[in-house]
Amino acid sequence: MDELLRRAEKLNTVGQLAAGVAHEIRNPLTTLRGFLQLQQQTNKLNQRHIDIMLSELDRINLIVSEFLILAKPQATKFRIQDVRFILGDVISLLDSQAHLCNIVFTTSFDSEPCEVACEENHLKQVFINVLKNAIEAMPKGGEIEIDARKQPGWIVITIRDHGVGIPEDMIPKLGDPFVTSKESGTGLGIMISQRIIQSHQGTMEIRSTVGKGTTVTINLPAVE
Numbered sequence: 579m580d581e582l583l584r585r586a587e588k589l590n591t592v593g594q595l596a597a598g599v600a601h602e603i604r605n606p607l608t609t610l611r612g613f614l615q616l617q618q619q620t621n622k623l624n625q626r627h628i629d630i631m632l633s634e635l636d637r638i639n640l641i642v643s644e645f646l647i648l649a650k651p652q653a654t655k656f657r658i659q660d661v662r663f664i665l666g667d668v669i670s671l672l673d674s675q676a677h678l679c680n681i682v683f684t685t686s687f688d689s690e691p692c693e694v695a696c697e698e699n700h701l702k703q704v705f706i707n708v709l710k711n712a713i714e715a716m717p718k719g720g721e722i723e724i725d726a727r728k729q730p731g732w733i734v735i736t737i738r739d740h741g742v743g744i745p746e747d748m749i750p751k752l753g754d755p756f757v758t759s760k761e762s763g764t765g766l767g768i769m770i771s772q773r774i775i776q777s778h779q780g781t782m783e784i785r786s787t788v789g790k791g792t793t794v795t796i797n798l799p800a801v802e
Protein backbone atom coordinates (compact mmCIF):
# COMPACT_ATOMS: atom_id res chain seq x y z
CA MET A 579 0.00 0.00 0.00
CA ASP A 580 2.79 2.38 0.95
CA GLU A 581 4.51 1.59 -2.30
CA LEU A 582 1.31 2.26 -4.26
CA LEU A 583 0.87 5.55 -2.49
CA ARG A 584 4.46 6.52 -3.15
CA ARG A 585 4.10 5.73 -6.84
CA ALA A 586 0.86 7.63 -7.13
CA GLU A 587 2.51 10.64 -5.53
CA LYS A 588 5.46 10.38 -7.85
CA LEU A 589 3.21 10.22 -10.90
CA ASN A 590 1.32 13.18 -9.60
CA THR A 591 4.57 15.16 -9.28
CA VAL A 592 5.58 14.25 -12.81
CA GLY A 593 2.16 15.31 -14.07
CA GLN A 594 2.35 18.63 -12.24
CA LEU A 595 5.83 19.20 -13.56
CA ALA A 596 4.79 18.48 -17.14
CA ALA A 597 1.82 20.82 -16.83
CA GLY A 598 4.07 23.49 -15.37
CA VAL A 599 6.63 23.20 -18.14
CA ALA A 600 3.94 23.29 -20.80
CA HIS A 601 2.49 26.44 -19.24
CA GLU A 602 5.85 28.17 -18.84
CA ILE A 603 6.82 27.47 -22.44
CA ARG A 604 3.45 28.31 -23.92
CA ASN A 605 3.55 31.89 -22.62
CA PRO A 606 6.66 32.94 -24.54
CA LEU A 607 5.50 30.94 -27.56
CA THR A 608 2.23 32.89 -27.60
CA THR A 609 4.18 36.16 -27.57
CA LEU A 610 6.41 34.98 -30.39
CA ARG A 611 3.44 33.90 -32.48
CA GLY A 612 1.68 37.21 -31.89
CA PHE A 613 4.64 39.23 -33.11
CA LEU A 614 5.17 37.06 -36.18
CA GLN A 615 1.50 37.44 -37.01
CA LEU A 616 1.84 41.22 -36.65
CA GLN A 617 4.72 41.11 -39.09
CA GLN A 618 2.78 38.97 -41.55
CA GLN A 619 -0.27 41.22 -41.50
CA THR A 620 1.23 44.69 -41.19
CA ASN A 621 4.97 44.37 -41.78
CA LYS A 622 5.44 46.57 -38.70
CA LEU A 623 7.81 44.63 -36.53
CA ASN A 624 10.28 47.04 -34.88
CA GLN A 625 13.51 46.72 -32.93
CA ARG A 626 11.69 46.57 -29.62
CA HIS A 627 9.55 43.65 -30.81
CA ILE A 628 12.67 41.84 -31.92
CA ASP A 629 14.34 42.41 -28.54
CA ILE A 630 11.31 40.94 -26.79
CA MET A 631 11.26 37.99 -29.17
CA LEU A 632 14.92 37.28 -28.50
CA SER A 633 14.46 37.40 -24.75
CA GLU A 634 11.39 35.13 -24.95
CA LEU A 635 13.44 32.65 -26.99
CA ASP A 636 16.22 32.82 -24.39
CA ARG A 637 13.67 32.10 -21.71
CA ILE A 638 12.44 28.96 -23.45
CA ASN A 639 16.03 27.88 -23.92
CA LEU A 640 16.81 28.39 -20.22
CA ILE A 641 13.79 26.37 -19.06
CA VAL A 642 14.63 23.54 -21.43
CA SER A 643 18.29 23.42 -20.42
CA GLU A 644 17.44 23.38 -16.70
CA PHE A 645 15.17 20.43 -17.37
CA LEU A 646 17.82 18.56 -19.31
CA ILE A 647 19.79 18.25 -16.07
CA LEU A 648 16.86 16.30 -14.60
CA ALA A 649 16.45 14.16 -17.71
CA LYS A 650 19.97 12.75 -17.50
CA PRO A 651 20.06 9.21 -16.14
CA GLN A 652 20.14 9.34 -12.35
CA ALA A 653 22.40 6.52 -11.25
CA THR A 654 25.25 7.43 -13.56
CA LYS A 655 28.83 7.46 -12.36
CA PHE A 656 29.20 7.94 -8.65
CA ARG A 657 32.83 8.52 -7.74
CA ILE A 658 34.55 9.34 -4.50
CA GLN A 659 35.42 13.02 -4.49
CA ASP A 660 36.52 15.63 -2.00
CA VAL A 661 33.78 18.25 -1.64
CA ARG A 662 36.40 20.91 -0.83
CA PHE A 663 37.84 20.58 -4.34
CA ILE A 664 34.43 20.59 -6.03
CA LEU A 665 33.52 23.76 -4.12
CA GLY A 666 36.88 25.27 -5.08
CA ASP A 667 36.15 24.63 -8.78
CA VAL A 668 32.69 26.16 -8.56
CA ILE A 669 34.03 29.21 -6.71
CA SER A 670 36.61 29.92 -9.41
CA LEU A 671 33.89 29.46 -12.02
CA LEU A 672 31.69 32.13 -10.38
CA ASP A 673 34.45 34.41 -9.08
CA SER A 674 34.43 36.93 -11.93
CA GLN A 675 30.63 37.22 -11.88
CA ALA A 676 30.75 37.72 -8.11
CA HIS A 677 33.50 40.30 -8.43
CA LEU A 678 31.38 42.33 -10.86
CA CYS A 679 28.62 42.38 -8.22
CA ASN A 680 31.03 43.47 -5.43
CA ILE A 681 30.73 40.09 -3.79
CA VAL A 682 33.54 38.18 -2.12
CA PHE A 683 33.48 34.49 -1.31
CA THR A 684 35.12 33.51 1.97
CA THR A 685 35.74 29.84 2.60
CA SER A 686 36.37 27.81 5.71
CA PHE A 687 37.21 24.24 4.83
CA ASP A 688 38.04 21.35 7.12
CA SER A 689 41.71 20.32 7.15
CA GLU A 690 40.50 16.69 6.95
CA PRO A 691 39.40 15.28 3.57
CA CYS A 692 35.64 15.71 2.99
CA GLU A 693 34.98 12.74 0.76
CA VAL A 694 31.58 11.79 -0.63
CA ALA A 695 30.33 9.40 -3.32
CA CYS A 696 28.92 11.67 -5.99
CA GLU A 697 28.17 12.48 -9.56
CA GLU A 698 30.54 15.43 -9.73
CA ASN A 699 28.74 17.45 -12.41
CA HIS A 700 25.42 17.12 -10.64
CA LEU A 701 26.89 18.24 -7.34
CA LYS A 702 28.60 21.16 -9.08
CA GLN A 703 25.21 22.13 -10.49
CA VAL A 704 23.77 22.23 -6.95
CA PHE A 705 26.55 24.50 -5.67
CA ILE A 706 26.21 26.74 -8.75
CA ASN A 707 22.43 27.05 -8.21
CA VAL A 708 22.79 27.88 -4.51
CA LEU A 709 25.66 30.32 -4.99
CA LYS A 710 23.87 32.08 -7.84
CA ASN A 711 20.83 32.56 -5.63
CA ALA A 712 23.12 34.00 -2.95
CA ILE A 713 24.70 36.42 -5.44
CA GLU A 714 21.30 37.46 -6.78
CA ALA A 715 20.11 38.10 -3.20
CA MET A 716 22.83 40.68 -2.60
CA PRO A 717 22.38 43.44 -5.19
CA LYS A 718 24.60 45.77 -3.14
CA GLY A 719 27.35 43.20 -2.79
CA GLY A 720 28.89 41.76 0.35
CA GLU A 721 30.23 38.51 1.65
CA ILE A 722 29.14 34.94 0.95
CA GLU A 723 30.52 32.39 3.43
CA ILE A 724 31.12 28.84 2.29
CA ASP A 725 31.98 26.12 4.84
CA ALA A 726 32.71 22.44 4.42
CA ARG A 727 33.22 20.26 7.47
CA LYS A 728 33.59 16.59 8.24
CA GLN A 729 31.30 15.37 11.02
CA PRO A 730 30.64 11.81 12.19
CA GLY A 731 29.02 10.12 9.19
CA TRP A 732 28.35 13.31 7.29
CA ILE A 733 29.96 16.04 5.26
CA VAL A 734 28.22 19.32 6.10
CA ILE A 735 28.32 22.19 3.64
CA THR A 736 26.88 25.59 4.53
CA ILE A 737 26.46 28.54 2.22
CA ARG A 738 25.48 31.75 3.97
CA ASP A 739 24.58 35.09 2.39
CA HIS A 740 23.61 38.42 3.91
CA GLY A 741 21.07 39.26 1.26
CA VAL A 742 17.38 40.10 1.02
CA GLY A 743 16.18 36.85 2.64
CA ILE A 744 13.05 34.84 1.88
CA PRO A 745 9.55 35.71 3.20
CA GLU A 746 8.35 33.15 5.74
CA ASP A 747 5.30 32.13 3.71
CA MET A 748 7.49 31.35 0.71
CA ILE A 749 9.85 28.96 2.49
CA PRO A 750 7.51 25.90 2.49
CA LYS A 751 6.98 26.40 -1.26
CA LEU A 752 10.67 26.25 -2.10
CA GLY A 753 11.33 23.13 -4.10
CA ASP A 754 8.03 23.40 -5.97
CA PRO A 755 8.67 24.14 -9.63
CA PHE A 756 8.33 27.70 -10.97
CA VAL A 757 8.30 29.40 -7.56
CA THR A 758 10.26 32.56 -8.23
CA SER A 759 10.40 36.17 -7.06
CA LYS A 760 12.68 37.21 -9.92
CA GLU A 761 11.64 38.86 -13.15
CA SER A 762 13.75 36.52 -15.23
CA GLY A 763 13.85 33.60 -12.78
CA THR A 764 12.70 30.09 -13.68
CA GLY A 765 12.01 28.83 -10.15
CA LEU A 766 13.69 25.55 -11.02
CA GLY A 767 17.08 25.87 -9.31
CA ILE A 768 16.04 24.76 -5.83
CA MET A 769 13.81 21.96 -7.07
CA ILE A 770 16.60 20.54 -9.22
CA SER A 771 19.16 20.95 -6.41
CA GLN A 772 16.92 19.15 -3.91
CA ARG A 773 16.44 16.25 -6.32
CA ILE A 774 20.15 15.92 -6.91
CA ILE A 775 20.90 15.97 -3.16
CA GLN A 776 18.17 13.36 -2.57
CA SER A 777 19.72 11.12 -5.23
CA HIS A 778 22.94 11.34 -3.16
CA GLN A 779 21.04 10.26 0.00
CA GLY A 780 21.65 13.70 1.44
CA THR A 781 19.51 16.52 2.77
CA MET A 782 19.22 20.21 1.97
CA GLU A 783 17.78 22.77 4.38
CA ILE A 784 17.10 26.46 3.81
CA ARG A 785 16.83 28.92 6.68
CA SER A 786 16.21 32.58 6.05
CA THR A 787 15.28 35.88 7.63
CA VAL A 788 14.00 38.76 5.52
CA GLY A 789 16.50 41.59 5.48
CA LYS A 790 19.18 39.48 7.19
CA GLY A 791 20.05 36.69 4.81
CA THR A 792 19.83 33.03 3.98
CA THR A 793 21.72 29.91 5.00
CA VAL A 794 21.60 26.75 2.94
CA THR A 795 22.85 23.61 4.71
CA ILE A 796 23.63 20.50 2.70
CA ASN A 797 24.42 17.17 4.40
CA LEU A 798 25.98 14.38 2.36
CA PRO A 799 26.90 10.90 3.62
CA ALA A 800 30.65 10.84 4.30
CA VAL A 801 32.86 8.16 2.82
CA GLU A 802 35.08 6.91 5.63
Ligand code: ADP
Nearest residue numbers: 711712715743758759763764765766767768792
Ligand atom coordinates in the same frame (compact mmCIF):
# COMPACT_ATOMS: atom_id res chain seq x y z
P1 ADP B 1 15.13 31.31 -9.44
O1 ADP B 1 16.50 31.66 -8.90
O2 ADP B 1 15.14 31.07 -10.91
O3 ADP B 1 14.06 32.27 -9.01
P2 ADP B 1 15.30 29.12 -7.55
O4 ADP B 1 14.59 27.82 -7.47
O5 ADP B 1 16.79 29.10 -7.61
O6 ADP B 1 14.70 29.89 -8.81
O7 ADP B 1 14.85 30.01 -6.32
C1 ADP B 1 13.46 30.21 -6.07
C2 ADP B 1 13.22 31.46 -5.26
O8 ADP B 1 13.70 31.28 -3.92
C3 ADP B 1 13.93 32.71 -5.74
O9 ADP B 1 13.22 33.35 -6.77
C4 ADP B 1 14.01 33.55 -4.48
O10 ADP B 1 12.80 34.22 -4.25
C5 ADP B 1 14.16 32.50 -3.39
N1 ADP B 1 15.57 32.33 -2.99
C6 ADP B 1 16.35 31.26 -3.20
N2 ADP B 1 17.57 31.42 -2.67
C7 ADP B 1 17.57 32.64 -2.10
C8 ADP B 1 18.55 33.41 -1.36
N3 ADP B 1 19.78 32.95 -1.12
N4 ADP B 1 18.17 34.64 -0.90
C9 ADP B 1 16.93 35.11 -1.13
N5 ADP B 1 15.98 34.44 -1.82
C10 ADP B 1 16.29 33.22 -2.30
Ligand code: MG
Nearest residue numbers: 707710711767
Ligand atom coordinates in the same frame (compact mmCIF):
# COMPACT_ATOMS: atom_id res chain seq x y z
MG1 MG C 1 18.10 30.31 -8.79
